[in-house]
Structures are given as structure tokens and as C-alpha cells.
Amino acid sequence: MYDPHRCFTIRRVVPEGRAGVTLVLDGDLEAKPGQFVMVWLPGIEERPFAVVSERPLMLSVQVVGPFTRALASRREGERLWVRGPYGRGFALRGRRHLLIGGGSGIASLALLAEKALAQGDEVRVALGARTAEALLLVGHLKTLGCELLLATEDGSAGVKGTVIEAVQPLLAGRWPEQAYACGPRPMLRAAIREARRCGIPCQVSLEEVMKCGLGVCGHCHCGGWLVCQDGPVFEAGEVEALLEVEEALGPLPRG
Numbered sequence: 001m002y003d004p005h006r007c008f009t010i011r012r013v014v015p016e017g018r019a020g021v022t023l024v025l026d027g028d029l030e031a032k033p034g035q036f037v038m039v040w041l042p043g044i045e046e047r048p049f050a051v052v053s054e055r056p057l058m059l060s061v062q063v064v065g066p067f068t069r070a071l072a073s074r075r076e077g078e079r080l081w082v083r084g085p086y087g088r089g090f091a092l093r094g095r096r097h098l099l100i101g102g103g104s105g106i107a108s109l110a111l112l113a114e115k116a117l118a119q120g121d122e123v124r125v126a127l128g129a130r131t132a133e134a135l136l137l138v139g140h141l142k143t144l145g146c147e148l149l150l151a152t153e154d155g156s157a158g159v160k161g162t163v164i165e166a167v168q169p170l171l172a173g174r175w176p177e178q179a180y181a182c183g184p185r186p187m188l189r190a191a192i193r194e195a196r197r198c199g200i201p202c203q204v205s206l207e208e209v210m211k212c213g214l215g216v217c218g219h220c221h222c223g224g225w226l227v228c229q230d231g232p233v234f235e236a237g238e239v240e241a242l243l244e245v246e247e248a249l250g251p252l253p254r255g
């Protein structure tokens with residue numbers, strides 16, 4: 001069924017270095033961690049974004065092209081339209097959680113951190129980007145009370161290297177009872193491999209191209225899954241083979 005859009009007004013625009021912005025909206029939206037909404041800018045397009053926080057609804061935008069540029073240039077008092085939330089979210093398991101985010105992928109993990117901390121669990125969040133300026137949501141995660149591990153390719157924040165190198169000692173020491181990852185495909189593959197090698201169960205969120213978000217149009221079809229509906233969150237074991245095949249053969253046919 002097609003949900004009607006809800007109109008929200010932007011209450012606050014929080015700059016996120018050179019990466020983009022976080023938009024704080026004027027209403028609430030209940031969601032499970034890892035679920036997403038479709039954001040519509042009339043006359044431009046509609047695109048998927050993670051629910052960063054529910055009360056009030058917050059969205060984080062990493063500028064990568066025309067839609068995200070348009071969304072990130074919205075000002076306080078301007079409106080946008082949202083439908084959802086959609087998809088299968090993360091399941092919180094255990095009491096010690098390691099969240100691993102690359103690029104805009106951290107937006108899909110922020111609500112998970114908030115909910116885990118609210119129930120008194122231990123949360124460590126590892127964030128990776130090219131440079132310090134490209135890291136999203138650092139301020140928000142610090143405000144929540146997360147323990148942060150930063151990794152940048154140029155060493156301008158945290159450890160110099162990949163986010164997987166940064167979390168390797170925690171995984172090897174079996175600190176987390178569960179790992180959760182969202183980010184670019186090479187990062188996801190590395191997270192799945194490293195978690196499996198260390199015997200840590202892992203859930204991953206796949207960022208696929210989406211149009212309807214409802215399991216209708218087929219745009220997000222990938223390896224037998226409709227990612228908008230069957231995912232975007234999967235158990236690592238469900239998608240490990242798919243990601244390995246993609247690495248060997250390149251992206252599989254979509255749609």
C-alpha cells in the first residue's frame with residue numbers, strides 16, 4: 001500500500017563539516033533502528049534516508065549528487081515530505097554492541113546506538129571516512145554518550161587507516177556480543193570477514209538504489225532480494241556469498 005507523505009518543517013540545520021548536514025525536523029516519527037524513509041522534494045526527486053532519531057525526526061545528509069545537494073541546502077523554516085518508515089531494521093542482541101559505519105552508513109546506525117544506550121547497554125561506535133571533515137554525526141553520537149573510535153584515510157582524525165583496522169583489536173578480543181555495519185561495499189565485506197574470523201555475529205545494512213521503497217518497482221532487486229523490503233538489514237550470513245560474488249564479478253544486474 002502507498003503511504004501518504006507527511007510534511008515536516010526544518011527546525012534546525014546542523015552543519016557536518018564538509019560532509020553535509022543533519023536536519024532536525026518539527027515532528028516525531030517512530031521507527032526501528034536501521035529503517036529508512038523516502039524523502040520527497042517536489043519538482044526534484046524522492047530518495048531513501050535513514051531515520052537518525054525519532055523524537056524529533058532527524059535526517060543526516062552526505063552530499064554526493066544533485067538530490068543530496070538540494071536537501072542539504074534547505075534552510076530552517078523550509079519544508080520537505082517524508083513517507084515511511086520502511087524495511088527490516090537491526091535487531092539488538094546482547095549487551096555489548098559494536099557499530100561500524102562508513103560514510104553516510106553511520107546514519108543507519110545512530111538510532112541503534114540511541115536505543116541500546118537507553119536500555120543501559122555498552123555501545124562503541126567506529127566511524128570511518130577519508131578525512132576528519134568527511135565524518136558525519138560525530139557530535140550527535142558524542143551527545144548520546146557513545147564511545148567513539150575514529151578512522152580516517154589521511155590520519156586527520158583518529159587512527160590513520162580503515163575503520164576495519166580500527167575495530168580489529170575489539171573483534172579479536174571478542175569485546176562485542178554483536179557487530180552491526182553499514183557503509184560502502186568493500187567496508188561491508190571486510191567487516192563480515194573480520195567478524196566471522198573472530199566468531200562475532202554481525203548484521204549489515206545494504207545501501208541499494210531505491211525508487212518505491214515498498215517492494216513494488218524492483219529497482220532494489222539484488223541477488224534474489226528486494227532490499228527495500230527484505231532488508232536493508234540482513235544477517236551477515238544471508239548476504240556474504242552475494243557480496244563475495246560481486247567482488248569477483250563486479251555489480252550484479254539490478255532491477
Ligand SMILES: Cc1cc2nc3c(=O)[nH]c(=O)nc-3n(C[C@H](O)[C@H](O)[C@H](O)COP(=O)(O)OP(=O)(O)OC[C@H]3O[C@@H](n4cnc5c(N)ncnc54)[C@H](O)[C@@H]3O)c2cc1C
Pocket residue numbers: 036047048049050051059060061062063064065066067068069104107108206207208209210211232
Ligand atoms: C536504505 C538507505 C538509507 C540511506 N540513508 C542515507 C542517509 O541517512 N544519509 C545519506 O546521506 N544517504 C543515505 N542513503 C544514500 C542516499 O539515498 C543517496 O546518497 C542519494 O539518493 C544520492 O542522490 P544524489 O542525487 O545526491 O546523488 P546521485 O548522483 O543520484 O547518486 C550518487 C550515488 O548515490 C547512490 N544513489 C543514487 N540514487 C539512489 C537511490 N535512488 N537510492 C539509493 N541510493 C542512490 C548511488 O550509489 C549513486 O552512485 C541511503 C540509501 C539507502 C538505500
Ligand code: FES
Pocket residue numbers: 209210211212213214215216217218219220221226227228229
Ligand atoms: S525500491 Fe522498489 S522494490 Fe525496492
